Amino acid sequence: MLDNERSHHDLIEPEFLNYIFAPLFETQKAALAVSGGPDSMALMHLAARFAQMQTDPIALTVLSVDHGLRREAADEAAMVKAAAKALGLTCYVLKPENFHPETRIQESARNVRYHLMRQKMQALEITQLLTAHHLDDQAETFFMRLARGSGLSGLGGMGRTSVGFDLDIVRPLIDVPKADLTAYVQAENIVHVQDPSNQDDRFERVRWRQALKGLQRMGLQAKNIGLSARRLRRADAALDTISEAVYSERVFIDPFGCVVLDHALLTKEPAEIGIRLLARALDDAGGDAASPELAKIEALYDLLCMGKLQMRGQTLGGCGVRGHGDLVQVFREVGRLDDQAHVVAPGDSLDWDCRFRILVASDAPGPVQVQPAASITRAQFDQLMPDMNFVPMDAVRAAPLVSSGDQILALGEHVLGPNIDVFRIFGPNALS
Structure with a gap:
C-alpha cells in the first residue's frame, strides 16, 4: 500500500517511480494529459524521469487541450509544448471546433477533452492515457458522490487504473497529496500555470474543495478519505466477482436477448448480490440504452421481492421487466x-x-x-x-x-x- 506520508522529496525515488508507473512496463508507451497546471506538469516531469531510468525505451506523448474558453489558454498550451520539447517529448495541442458551452461547462469541457485525446491516441495507436488526478481529487470525488447517495461503486472513487471514454486510464498520482505535487514543482522550478476556474465556486467541485478545508480542521484528512475509498473499491470488486460468478452460472439468455432469472435466486441471495444481478440483467438486455440509476434498480428489486411483477410489468433502462411464474424476464423494449x-x-x-x-x-x-x-x-x-x-x-x-x-x-x-x-x-x- 502506498504511504501517503511521503514528502515531495520522495517522489523522485526510483522505487516510487517504478511503483506508480508500473503499467508502463507492459505497454512501453502512453499519452500524458497535461493542462499546464502544477499537477499535470509534475506528472509530465516525473514520467519523463521514469522513462529516462529505463533500459528499454518508453515512448511518451503529451496531449494538451486548448478548449478556447479563456484567452490565456493558447499561451498555456504553447508553454506545455515547449516544456515537453525540453524533456524530449512530443506534444500535440488539440483544440475543438465551435465549442461554446453555456451550461455544465466543466462537464462539457471534460467530455470534449477526452474525445479529442481519444481521437489523437487512436491515430497514434496509443491505448493508455496517464492523468494527474491526485489524492485531493479523490477526496472531492468521494464527497460529490456521497452527496448524490452513491453506492459502493461510486464511493470507491477513482481507481489507479480504469476504463473510461474507450481508453485505459492510469492515475499514477492518485495516492499523492496535492501539496506534495505543488512542493515538487516549486522545488524543481517547473514552470506551471494556475487555472482561475479552479477557484470559481460556481462549480461543484470547487465548492467541495473549499468545504474540505473546514473538514480537515475537524480532523477529516484527505489521506483517510482516500484510504476509505480504496477499501470500498476492494469490497465492491469482491461483490462484483461473486455476482458475476452467480450470473454466469445461474442466468439464462435466450437467442433473442431476453435475460431470464430465477425469482428465488434474486430474492434469496443477499440483497446487494440480488441488486447487482438485476443491474447486470438490465445492462445486458438494455443494449445501447443508458444504464438506470441505482435508486431505480433498488426500487425495482423491492417490487420483485414483494412479488409485485406477476400481474403487471415494469420498464427501466430501455427494458421491459416481467414476472412469469417462477421466473423474471428482462427484455429490450422495441419502442x-x-x-x-x-x-x-x-x-x-x-x-x-x-x-x-x-x-x-x-x-x-x-x-x-x-x-x-x-x-x-x-x-x-x-x-x-x-x-x-x-x-x-x-x-x-x-x-x-x-x-x-x-x-x-x-x-x-x-x-x-x-x-x-x-x-x-x-x-x-x-x-x-
Missing part, C-alpha cells in the same frame, strides 16, 4: 430501439444495439438488411420456430431481423438462411 434499417454488404459485419453481431459471408450474393423484428406476429414466429413458444414476443420483436428481399435469413441468433452468422456480444460466454 426504445432505433428502427432504422441497416444494410450490410458481403464481407462486412454490423454490431447491432450493442447486443448482436451480424456477419455476412464474403461470397454472399448481395447485401442484407438488418432492423428490429417489430412487425413480426406470433403466428409468423410460431411458423418459423414452432418449438420456442416460451419466448416472450416482446423480446422477439426487439431482436434483429436479417433479411434479403422477402426472405428472412436470421431472427435473433437463429440463422435461417445461407451466408449469415449472428452472435450475441453481451452476457456470459458471448462473442467478444
